[in-house]
Amino acid sequence: xxxxxxxxxxxxxxxxxxxxxxxxxxxxxxxxxxxxxxxxxxxxxxxxxxxxxxxxxxxxxxxxxxxxxxxxxxxxxxxxxxxxxxxxxxxxxxxxxxxxxxxxxxxxxxxxxxxxxxxxxxxxxxxxxxxxxxxxxxxxxxxxxxxxxxxxxxxxxxxxxxxxxxxxxxxxxxxxxxxxxxxxxxxxxxxxxxxxxxxxxxxxxxxxxxxxxxxxxxxx
Amino acid sequence: xxxxxxxxxxxxxxxxxxxxxxxxxxxxxxxxxxxxxxxxxxxxxxxxxxxxxxxxxxxxxxxxxxxxxxxxxxxxxxxxxxxxxxxxxxxxxxxxxxxxxxxxxxxxxxxxxxxxxxxxxxxxxxxxxxxxxxxxxxxxxxxxxxxxxxxxxxxxxxxxxxxxxxxxxxxxxxxxxxxxxxxxxxxxxxxxxxxxxxxxxxxxxxxxxxxxx
Numbered sequence: 001x002x003x004x005x006x007x008x009x010x011x012x013x014x015x016x017x018x019x020x021x022x023x024x025x026x027x028x029x030x031x032x033x034x035x036x037x038x039x040x041x042x043x044x045x046x047x048x049x050x051x052x053x054x055x056x057x058x059x060x061x062x063x064x065x066x067x068x069x070x071x072x073x074x075x076x077x078x079x080x081x082x083x084x085x086x087x088x089x090x091x092x093x094x095x096x097x098x099x100x101x102x103x104x105x106x107x108x109x110x111x112x113x114x115x116x117x118x119x120x121x122x123x124x125x126x127x128x129x130x131x132x133x134x135x136x137x138x139x140x141x142x143x144x145x146x147x148x149x150x151x152x153x154x155x156x157x158x159x160x161x162x163x164x165x166x167x168x169x170x171x172x173x174x175x176x177x178x179x180x181x182x183x184x185x186x187x188x189x190x191x192x193x194x195x196x197x198x199x200x201x202x203x204x205x206x207x208x209x210x211x212x213x214x215x216x217x218x219x220x
Numbered sequence: 221x222x223x224x225x226x227x228x229x230x231x232x233x234x235x236x237x238x239x240x241x242x243x244x245x246x247x248x249x250x251x252x253x254x255x256x257x258x259x260x261x262x263x264x265x266x267x268x269x270x271x272x273x274x275x276x277x278x279x280x281x282x283x284x285x286x287x288x289x290x291x292x293x294x295x296x297x298x299x300x301x302x303x304x305x306x307x308x309x310x311x312x313x314x315x316x317x318x319x320x321x322x323x324x325x326x327x328x329x330x331x332x333x334x335x336x337x338x339x340x341x342x343x344x345x346x347x348x349x350x351x352x353x354x355x356x357x358x359x360x361x362x363x364x365x366x367x368x369x370x371x372x373x374x375x376x377x378x379x380x381x382x383x384x385x386x387x388x389x390x391x392x393x394x395x396x397x398x399x400x401x402x403x404x405x406x407x408x409x410x411x412x413x414x415x416x417x418x419x420x421x422x423x424x425x426x427x428x429x430x431x432x433x
Binding site for chain 2: 114116117119120121122123124125126127134135138139141
């Protein structure tokens with residue numbers, strides 16, 4: 001296997017998961033607790049990457065991050081570089097594309113939590129912030145971990161969006177999924193099979209972890 | 221008046237029902253006030269307003285001369301600032317914490333040795349010592365309720381609120397626990413407001429019974 005692609009894929013998936021934990025947890029908590037009537041619009045936006053073709057999503061992200069876009073201009077002024085065809089660009093694309101894989105399990109976990117646990121903590125003198133750390137997060141941890149594992153596994157296999165936004169530049173944006181595509185194009189089926197096998201094993205392990213966590217959550 | 225809980229408030233629900241909470245009971249000694257009413261009368265809502273978990277639409281709640289809630293003055297203390305203990309109808313134990321950790325949850329500000337001593341003492345008093353290391357889902361319903369009671373008593377609240385404390389128990393166990401509960405509460409010398417739909421529970425546990433319409 002291409003060592004640079006393995007390194008890049010792992011870095012991309014880990015960074016995507018970290019960003020989704022930071023952005024996705026507050027968003028999911030808000031979605032689970034909010035009584036705002038327009039909440040369905042935000043939920044629809046979050047879920048959109050699940051139903052959009054990766055090429056469509058990739059196209060809009062490419063245009064939205066391009067040097068002529070506001071985001072692209074700000075990034076260029078700050079760093080001197082451009083987002084398309086860079087690691088930062090595929091990271092943004094990967095985060096957007098994987099948003100539902102993290103936020104939906106997070107939201108289900110927060111929504112399924114007994115609200116009285118939070119209220120019991122308040123009555124025992126704990127602030128909202130400390131209640132979040134001492135009760136909400138640990139009580140919802142299996143669902144949160146399931147979301148993180150799903151997002152990581154899906155980010156490892158990300159193909160269409162990464163190809164649209166990052167191209168396939170070795171060492172920069174060429175992930176494992178893209179090496180499989182390149183290997184097949186080069187008729188190197190043995191290399192493609194090896195890489196595909198590893199990705200299948202990783203995906204299977206991730207799904208096993210997710211279902212094990214769900215089984216444990218139900219046992220409680 | 222200091223030394224008294226005076227509550228007179230209303231809470232309106234979106235579908236039109238109006239709950240009225242009107243109570244006056246001593247707070248400077250052990251005294252159990254039972255709020256009696258049929259299911260759906262709004263007993264739990266009264267307790268939630270006293271705890272600060274729900275906000276009345278009108279009226280006042282004054283505890284020992286301290287205004288907890290005054291809707292006209294737009295003042296409403298949070299549950300954290302009221303120092304109440306609340307035992308919900310369902311035990312609502314923290315599922316990831318052991319029995320001992322649940323009971324010690326509200327004692328975070330104490331030194332670890334002091335916290336351990338208080339938890340051990342409470343567990344012994346409520347007959348929970350053998351269960352200290354167990355997780356809530358491994359306990360029976362009656363054991364979970366005792367843990368919930370110990371947890372709400374541990375920080376020595378200024379007022380203890382009990383929502384249908386005996387409702388989940390079967391008839392045989394109920395008479396025993398009814399007698400024990402009164403003893404446990406008396407030992408802690410904390411004023412109590414409890415709600416129940418059962419006249420026998422109210423008569424056995426309370427010094428004073430208030431009926432909700």
